[in-house]
Amino acid sequence: MSATKAATTGLNATYGFIGLGHMGYPMAVNLRSKIPRSARLVVFDTNRAVSDKLAEQFDGVEVANTAREVAEKSATIVTVLPRPQHVQSVIRSMLQPTKLPLDGLDKKRLFIDCSTIDPGTSGALAEEVKFSGQGDFVDAPMSGGAVGARDATLTFMVGASEELKDRVHAVLIMLGKKIVFVGPQTSGVKAKLANNYILAIANIGAAEAMRMATAWNIDITTLTDIINSSTGRCWPTEANHPVPGIIQDSPSSRGYTGGFATALMNKDLHLALMGAAQAGFEPSLGRVAHELYCEVEKDEEMKNQDCSVMYKFLGGR
Template identity: 55%
Template sequence: MRAVSAVASPLRRISPIALRQGLRRGFSSSRNLQATWGFIGLGRMGFPMAKNLRAKIPAEDTIFVQDVNTAASKKFLEENPQGVRIADNVREVAEKAETIITVLPEPQHVAGVYKQILEPPTLLKDGFTTTERLFIDCSTIDPMTSGHVANAAHTSGQGKFIDAPMSGGVVGAQAGTLTFMIGAAPEVVERATAVLSLMGRRVLHLGDQGSGLKGKLANNYLLALNNIATAEAMNMGIQWGLDPKALAGMINISTGKCWPSEVNNPVPGVIEGAPASRGYEGGFGVTLANKDLKLAIKAAKEAKIKLALADTAQAFYDEVEQAENCKGRDFSVVYRYLGGKE
């Protein structure tokens, strides 16, 4: 019930002045209230997120950035020359920053990066700051890996770790309109919300550590299944001779309505601007959709949760992902794979 009420009730707005004061309360006063930030992972999502962060924090603050792709770090510094430093490694980021944000592709990357950050467990002794660090991981990974990392951070006393996967894609990251689903202890929710609000529009606290990922994976599991079902239903009606727009219009005022039918309809021409109407370019890639589906299934099986459609859906997305005319496309391309009329 606690998680439901957290989602149902919008978080209270934080004014710009209160936001800055809230962030500053935890920062060392020995450096004239200047804050240091760390950002690890400057990929398609991380790069624009870090750019928005740099634009919204005070000019005198410093961000230490790091990515295994050194070209990405150099490009970020070129585009944001003020208050940005390139760290030699992730440990340097952790040593010099008070708030560390990570945006990484896979569970093994998160585990590897935080191993380097947290070992040896001497950040508080040898670190640049005396403030308790806040580690915010925005990667979409499995809750078990995230839990192991959180335990390592908390038991070593080197900082507070929260999971904060996001929704909104590259467009949302660029526009600063992301939605973050966070799993965090109550005492760090306000601080984490203030930080994430610099890069997004909504922050939803779903419960203790791990809850953000569980919510994200449950949602994306449902999304993956709805996407297949919508493609099948649309193909069914069109094969029967129904007009695609009329069929979609009927579905979207009826019980079959869902995000794939209303916003991301898989049939070309039904919704102007949708990936299907652009040759399935852009959008939520089928590879990413399949990755999240597999993470959700893995986490559910580890918890011994019964799933009726999981294995069928996973096998189907594996086929779609490998099909030559579907590779690298938006996940609504399942309609094409089903032989739908384009």
């Protein structure tokens, strides 16, 4: 199903976007660029300045004063928010205090949450939306970072029912290049947390290996070439190298700015551990990694820098 077919007239041709942060803003830019010119994009962020910036950048963008206003004016709403409590607050504020208007809609509202949250919260919100009779809620967290958000090359991991797949795909294909339907609702966030669990541990491993190389007087570039053609190859050594100057456009080469903040990495690791415990499994490496990330977070500067700052932190120790 194409985006043009999905959007017809009135509310059916209106998209909502909530959360214009590091990932959300470029995603909203891509959405506005790819939906029909006649369609509207209604946006909201607690930082009004970023919403106004988007409206100045594009025609057909309307700035809402509340999340509820976005829902009232949109048939499809995408949320990209930092933490479970933010998603919970926004979804509930859209559903209350009265039922959303249905005039102008030819199908249920669709709430697509691209945030990385825990399965428990995601499942509970899906039930609340369903019970309220005001729409359908699907989880669709993404991978690919800020570059993927900018270039619309994100991978989405989706938890949705069979009947929603075409509609969800029509929206997400405008924001990424790969949409994987993992299973029923909550399957997407579970897959994302498993992925980020690996990343959190690999990030530490790469940083420690580079510290070993420094202590052993091994050339970092040479070691990186070896690793990336050997069994140690991983995203932190290929794309997000922890040592400044090895990859010119990596966060480490920009003073660890941009990228995936240490605090958010630790948040995802915590959610993965929590979700695993709820399912009756107790991971071991993740708990040690979580303790280390908590140490890094005590540094007010490093907690907001890209997670590859782990290399700098280990050097300080």
